Amino acid sequence: MSTVTAQETPPGADLExxxxxxxxxxxxxxxxxxxxxxxxxxxxxxxxxxQHAHSEIIGMQPEGDWIASAxxxxxxxxxxxxxxxxxxxxxxxxxxxxxxxxxxxxLTERLIEGRQxxxxxxxxxxxxxxxxxxxxxxxxxxxxxxxxxLCRSSFGPYSRAMVRICKEESFHQRQGYELLMRMxxxxxxxxxxxxxxxxxxxxxxLMMFGPPDAESPNTRQSMAWRIKRDTNxxxxxxxxxxxxxxxxxxxxxxxxxxxxxxxxxxxxDFGEPDWVEFKQVVSGAGPKNAERVARRRAAHExxxxxxxxxxxxxxxxxxxxxxxx
Amino acid sequence: xxxDTIFTALTEEHGGDARWxxxxxxxxxLAGVDTTLPAGVDGGxxxxxxxxxxxxxxxxxxxxVEWVTDAPELEEEVALANIxxxxxxxxxxxxxxxxxxxGTGRDEDAFAYRRGPTEFRNVHLAEAPRGxxxxxxVTLLALSSSRLALFARLTDSKDPVLAxxxxxxxxxxxxxxxxxxxxxxxxxxxxxxxxxxxAEAVAAVWPLTGELFATHSVExxxxxxxxxxxxxxxxxxxxxxxxxVLVEATLDAPAPxxxxxxxxxxxxxxxxxxxxxxxxxxxxREHPEATW
Numbered sequence: 001m002s003t004v005t006a007q008e009t010p011p012g013a014d015l016e017x018x019x020x021x022x023x024x025x026x027x028x029x030x031x032x033x034x035x036x037x038x039x040x041x042x043x044x045x046x047x048x049x050x051q052h053a054h055s056e057i058i059g060m061q062p063e064g065d066w067i068a069s070a071x072x073x074x075x076x077x078x079x080x081x082x083x084x085x086x087x088x089x090x091x092x093x094x095x096x097x098x099x100x101x102x103x104x105x106x107l108t109e110r111l112i113e114g115r116q117x118x119x120x121x122x123x124x125x126x127x128x129x130x131x132x133x134x135x136x137x138x139x140x141x142x143x144x145x146x147x148x149x150l151c152r153s154s155f156g157p158y159s160r161a162m163v164r165i166c167k168e169e170s171f172h173q174r175q176g177y178e179l180l181m182r183m184x185x186x187x188x189x190x191x192x193x194x195x196x197x198x199x200x201x202x203x204x205x206l207m208m209f210g211p212p213d214a215e216s217p218n219t220r221q222s223m224a225w226r227i228k229r230d231t232n233x234x235x236x237x238x239x240x241x242x243x244x245x246x247x248x249x250x251x252x253x254x255x256x257x258x259x260x261x262x263x264x265x266x267x268x269d270f271g272e273p274d275w276v277e278f279k280q281v282v283s284g285a286g287p288k289n290a291e292r293v294a295r296r297r298a299a300h301e302x303x304x305x306x307x308x309x310x311x312x313x314x315x316x317x318x319x320x321x322x323x324x325x
Numbered sequence: 326x327x328x329d330t331i332f333t334a335l336t337e338e339h340g341g342d343a344r345w346x347x348x349x350x351x352x353x354x355l356a357g358v359d360t361t362l363p364a365g366v367d368g369g370x371x372x373x374x375x376x377x378x379x380x381x382x383x384x385x386x387x388x389x390v391e392w393v394t395d396a397p398e399l400e401e402e403v404a405l406a407n408i409x410x411x412x413x414x415x416x417x418x419x420x421x422x423x424x425x426x427x428g429t430g431r432d433e434d435a436f437a438y439r440r441g442p443t444e445f446r447n448v449h450l451a452e453a454p455r456g457x458x459x460x461x462x463v464t465l466l467a468l469s470s471s472r473l474a475l476f477a478r479l480t481d482s483k484d485p486v487l488a489x490x491x492x493x494x495x496x497x498x499x500x501x502x503x504x505x506x507x508x509x510x511x512x513x514x515x516x517x518x519x520x521x522x523x524a525e526a527v528a529a530v531w532p533l534t535g536e537l538f539a540t541h542s543v544e545x546x547x548x549x550x551x552x553x554x555x556x557x558x559x560x561x562x563x564x565x566x567x568x569x570v571l572v573e574a575t576l577d578a579p580a581p582x583x584x585x586x587x588x589x590x591x592x593x594x595x596x597x598x599x600x601x602x603x604x605x606x607x608x609x610r611e612h613p614e615a616t617w
Contacts, residue, residue: 057399064394068387071609072434072617073417077410080390084406087399094399129608129617179617186615295394303397305522306458309515316514 025226030156033099041225044218045155046100047116048227050107053093054118057111058292060086062126063135071129078175079132085172089165096157112297114284119143121204123286130183130193131201136176138198138205138243144169145239146209149229158227177246184251191251198247199255206270207278209236215275240268355418358489360425366552371484372427373446373543374553376436377590378475379419380447383437384598385468386412387605391455401458404504408465411497418490425486438609442599443592450533452589452598459512459519459526466505467530470566471537473498474559483551506570513574524576535585538563544590 017036024031031037064083070076094104110116121139126132147166153159183190210216210232222228230238240259247254258271280286362368389409396402417433424431450468455461476498479491512523538560547553564582571579588594609615 060394060402066608067390067393068604069608071438071612071615073383073413073420073437075617077413077417080393080406080410080413083393084403084410087402087406091399091403182616186617187612189612190615299395299397302395303401303458305516305518306397306401306512309519310511311515312519313511313515 025154025224028152028154028226030159031154032156040221041227042100044222044225045158045227046097046102048222049093049097049100049155049158050102050110051117051119053090053097053107054111054116055122056086056090056093058118058122058296061292061295062122062124062288063132065126066129066132069129070132075132075179082136082172082175085168089161089168092161092164093158096155096161099157108300112293112300114293117282119208120278120281120286121208122292123281123288124200124204125288127200128193128197130180130190130197133176133179133183133194134197134201136172136174137180137246138176138201139208140169140173140176141243142205142208142239144173145235145242149235150227152226152229154226177250180250180252194250195252198252202255203273203277204281206236206239206273207281209233209239211275211278237267240270244268355486355489359485360422362426363483363485363550363552366484366547366550368426368428370543370546371487371552372423374547375419375423375426375487377446377541377544379416379423379436380445380589381451381468381472382412382419383416384445384447384451384601386410386416387601388451388453388455389461389465392461397458405461408501408504411494411501415490415494415497418486418493422486422490434609438606442594442602445594445598445602446590446592447594447598448533448536448589449595450530450537452595452601453530453533454597456526456529457522458508459522460529462505462508462512463523463526463530465501466509466567466570467534467537469498469501469505471534471556471559471563473502474563474566475554475556478554478559481551482553487552502566509570510574513571513576520575523574527571527576527579531579532583535583536588536590538582539585539587539590541587541590 014036018038021031021035021037021041024035031041060083063079067076067079067083070079094107097107098104107116111118121142126135144166147162147169150162151159151166153162180194183194213219213231213233216232219228219231223231244254244259256271258269260269262269281289284290362371386409389405389412392405393402393409396405416437420433420436423436424433450464453464456464473495476491476494480488480495482488482491509523512519514520538556540555540557544553544555548555548558560582564579568579571577609617
C-alpha cells in the first residue's frame with residue numbers, strides 16, 4: 001500500500017520534492033503547512049478539512065434546537081456545553097484549513113451557497129429529546145470512529161486538531177449514552193422515545209462512513225497519502241461491532257433484522273443501508289438540507305453589519321495607534 | 326489515543342465519575358460550605374432573594390441561548406453560549422439554595438420547571454426580547470454591570486452559601502461585562518449604521534434599567550442583616566460605568582436611570598415571560614414522572 005504515491009507525475013524540479021514528500025508520508029511523519037506538497041494533496045485536504053468544519057457548524061443545529069427545552073437544568077448545561085464545543089471544533093478546523101492557503105470567509109461562503117458539503121447526517125430532523133442522547137451515542141460515536149484514526153493524519157495541523165476534538169467528542173458520546181441509560185430506567189414513555197430515536201438514527205449513522213469501498217474512488221489515494229487511514233467499510237464494521245453490545249446493555253433493539261454475530265468472521269453481519277436514500281441526502285434532497293443551509297446563511301447575512309462594524313472599528317483604532325507612534 | 330479505549334469506556338461502570346462533561350458545573354462549587362441559615366435570618370426571605378437572583382440568571386440565559394446557531398460570527402456563538410452557561414450555573418446554585426432556605430428541600434428543577442410566570446422573580450430586562458445583536462449587547466452590558474456590582478458586595482454576605490456563590494460568579498460576570506463593553510465600543514464606534522443600531526438599542530433598553538435598582542422589601546430586610554444587597558446602593562456606580570462606556574463608544578451620554586417601582590421582583594411580568602417559560606418547561610411538563 002505504501003508504494004502507491006501521487007497519481008499525477010510531477011514535472012522536473014518537483015520530482016525531488018515529490019520524493020521527499022513520499023518518503024515523509026511513508027515514514028508516518030507529518031507534513032506541515034510550509035512543506036512542499038502535491039497540489040492534489042492540498043486540494044483533497046482543503047475539501048476534507050473544510051467539510052469537516054462545516055459539519056461541526058451545521059451539526060450544532062439539530063441538537064441546538066433542544067437547548068431551550070432541555071428537561072432539567074443539568075441536561076441544559078450539558079447540551080449547551082456540547083453545542084458550544086462544536087462551534088469550537090469548527091473554529092479549530094477552519095484554522096487548520098487556513099494553513100493550506102484558503103480563507104475562512106471564503107469557506108463560509110461556499111457552505112452557505114451550497115457549493116461545499118457537510119456530513120449528511122445533519123440533514124435528518126431531531127424530533128424528541130431522546131434524539132439528543134442518540135445523536136451523542138451513535139452520531140458522535142460514528143464520528144469518533146471516523147476521526148480517531150485521523151489523529152494520525154499525515155497533515156500536521158489536521159492531526160493535532162483531531163487529537164483535541166476526539167477527546168471532547170468522547171465526552172459528548174458518553175453524555176449521550178448516559179442520558180439514554182437514564183431514560184431507559186425511567187418511564188415507559190421515555191423508553192419508547194429512546195427506541196424510536198434509535199430506529200430513526202441507526203441507518204443514517206451507518207451511512208456516515210460513506211459509500212461502500214467499491215464505490216469510493218478517492219479512498220485508495222487518500223489512504224496512500226495517509227489522510228485517511230481505514231476504508232469506509234472497515235470503519236463501518238468496527239462501528240457496528242462496538243455498537244451492538246452497547247445497544248444490548250441499553251436495552252434497545254437496532255432496527256436491522258440481518259444483524260447477527262458471525263463467529264467465522266469474528267464480526268457482526270449486518271444489512272445494507274439504503275444507498276439510494278444516501279445519495280439523495282448527499283445531493284441535497286434530504287429532509288432538512290435546505291433548512292440547515294438557509295439558517296446558516298440567514299445568521300451570516302443578518303450579522304454582516306456587525307462584522308463590518310468590527311472591521312471599521314479595528315481599522316480606525318489601528319490608524320489612531322499608528323498616528324501616535 | 327486508541328479508539329478502542331474510547332468505545333469500551335462507554336459501557337464500563339463509572340460510579341461517581343463525572344468527568345464526562347466539561348463546564349457544566351458538576352464539581353460542587355459549595356463543597357465544604359456551611360449550609361445552615363445564618364442566625365436571625367428568615368428562611369422565606371432568603372429563599373425569595375435567591376429566586377430573584379437565580380431567576381434573573383435563568384431567564385437571561387434562556388434568552389441568550391436564542392443566539393446559538395444565529396450569531397454574526399462563530400466566535401460570538403462560543404462567547405454567548407459561554408455566558409449563558411455561566412448564568413445557568415449561577416441559577417442552579419441559587420435555586421438550590423432557595424430550596425434549602427425555605428425548608429421545602431425543593432431542588433433546582435422544581436423551581437425552574439414547576440413554577441408559573443407569577444412565581445418568577447426576575448427583572449423585566451432579563452425577559453425582554455433578544456432583538457438584534459446591538460440590543461443583545463446593550464442588554465448584556467446593563468445586566469452584567471449591575472449584577473457584577475451586586476455580587477461583588479455579596480461576597481461579604483453573612484450567608485456563607487450566597488458569599489460562596491458570589492465569589493465564584495464575580496469572575497464570570499467581570500468577563501460578561503468585558504465582552505459587552507468590547508462590543509459596545511465596536512458597534513458604537515464602528516460604522517454609521519452600527520452606531521445607529523446601538524443608539525436605538527440603548528433607547529430601547531434604558532426604560533427597563535430603573536427596575537434593576539428598585540428595592541424590594543425582601544432585599545431591604547436582608548440588606549439590613551448583612552445577607553443581601555440593596556440594589557439602590559449600586560445605582561450610581563453602575564450608572565458611572567455605563568456612561569463611561571457609552572461615551573467612549575461615541576454615543577450620547579446616557580440619561581439618569583429612570584425611577585421605577587419593583588415589578589418582576591413581585592412576580593408581575595410582561596407578556597414575554599409566559600412563552601419563554603412554556604418553551605423552557607414543555608418537555609419536563611409532558612413527562613411529569615420522568616427522570617433525566
